[in-house]
Amino acid sequence: MVLLFLLGPLLLAQAQKTPADTARLRVGEVGGTRTIAIDTVNVLPTADTKGWLLLDKDIQLELDGAVQNLYNFKYDKAEKQFRSLRRRYPHHPMPYFLLGLSTWWKIMPTNFDSKQYDKTFFAYMDTANTYAERLVKADPHNYEGYFFLSAANGFDARLNAERHNWRKATVSSKRALNYLQKSSEANGLSPEFLFGEALFNYYAVWIPDNYPLLKPVLLFFPKGNKQLGLSQLRTVANNGFYTGVEAKVFLMKLLHNDEHQTAAAMPIARGLALKYPDNGYFARFYALLCFDQADFAECERVSKDILTKINVGMPGYEASSGRYASYFMGYLMQYKYRDLPKAKDYYQRCIVFAESNGETDGGFYLFANANLARLADRDRDLPAARRYYEVVADKADHKSDQYKEAKAWLKKNSKA
Structure with a gap:
């Protein structure tokens, strides 16, 4: 929710777009700012809740089923309950924010490739923002209003950044950080309020570690604490009602992609995948961690399930998930079952999935082409091997083993 609060949307959008399939695919590789203080303090005595x-x-009891449906991609059922809440509280930001969150999770599984929900998403978040502004205008100590202002602006900034709308994203980022400062005064009242500060604490350290050129700019910001941020995320993940799942998603990704603690991320991923079995995003991330940890039986089960649900057109099962699952199945067919025709078929499906939504900058697309090139070379199908190796040479990092392998093969077979 607060991904873009620190230095504008460009940087953190880039950070979060690092593909999970290239972050730690060990097995697969075979193939003018003012200082803002954010403190964890109890709710002020003057707050009237x-x-x-x-x-x-x-309300939490009433919406429990709706929240479960939201994350299990039963969008219609969830939104029916959110609209019921809106009928009773038409001037409160919560129902509009929840409808916006449901829309957000229609976009997420596509790796933000789909734009068909953008207008609806922005409309819901803008409406949530409008009604939250009214709450804090009527009562400057209404920290619930500040929470929704921070959350709505944070999500707005994230999607605008994904769409390269940098001016809008920057404005929303600044607003989100300002409201986060105010809402943090209620951190002691509910774990929901702690979520924003947890992300702030983590990324305030993560940014200078990964982008040292920005250290001078960060002098204007308060110091973060990565371990505290992770601890706070765990607190929210275990206790938050509305933000609990979002905290688990961030915690899972941070532990795997940035902290290199896949074993610690695994229970979170497993829990999400089992509790929300029809969430394609959770399923593919769980399959990735199973692959990384060499739990091939579970990886195969989940991958087959993903491909089956794609074939029947289940909501939230998109080309991105197919790219993951088909690569894993190709790898297992090649190295576990030694069924090379099936391996080729799955690798080719991976390539089709990747090309269908433009995810061809590396990752599984690169690995699938590399493995197909090796298999073609093994079969002495030189035209096919050349075709695949040319893709690898074009897409792979020039310092990588895959690039060197492709260039060496192409040079050796230049007259073939």
């Missing part, structure tokens, strides 16, 4: 839907246990 009467009427805060965010803390209303009856």
Whole structure:
């Protein structure tokens, strides 16, 4: 939610777009800013929480099924309950934010490739922002209002960054950080309020570690604490009602991609995949971790399930998930079952999935082409091997073993 709060959307959008399939695919490789202080303090004595839907246990009980449906990609069922909440509270930001969150999870599985939900998403977040502004205008100590202002602007910034709308994303980022400062005064009241600070603490350290040229700019910002941020994310993941799953998603990704603690990320990924079996995003990330940890039986089970659900057109099962699953199946057919015709078929399906949504900058697309090139060379099908190796030479990092292998083969077979 607060991915883009620090230095504008460009940097953190780039950071989060690092493909998970290239981050740690060990087995697969065979083939003018003001200082803002954000402190964790208890809710101020002057806060009146009467009427805060965010803390209303009856509302949480009512919406429990809707939240489960949202993350299990039963969008219609979830949104039916969110619209019911909107009918009763038409001037409160919560129902609009939840409808926006549901729309967000229609975009997520496509790796932000699909733009068909953009207008709806922005409309919901803008409406949530409008009604949240009214809450804090009526009561400057309405931290629930600040929470929704921070959250709505944060999501707005993220999608605008993905769409390269840098001006809009920067404006929303600054607003989100400002409101995060205000909402953090209620951190002691509910884990929901802690989510934004957890991400801030982590990324305030992550950015200078990964982009040292930005260290001078970061002098204007408060210091972060990565371990505290991870600890806070765990607190939210274990206790948050509305933000709990979002915290688990961030924690899972950070542990695997950035902290190199895949074993620690695995229980989170497994829990999400088992609790929400029809969430294609959770399924493919779980399959990735199973592959990384050499749990090939589970990786195969999940991958087959993903491909089956793609074939029947289940919501949220897109080309990105197919790219993951078909590569894993190709690898298993090649190295575990020694069924090379099936391996070729799965690798080719991986390539089709990748090309269908433009995910051809490396990752599984590169690995599938490399393995197909080797198999073609083994069969002395030189035209096919050349075709695949040319893709590898074009897409692979010039320092990588795959690039060197492709260039060496092409040079050796230049007259073939």
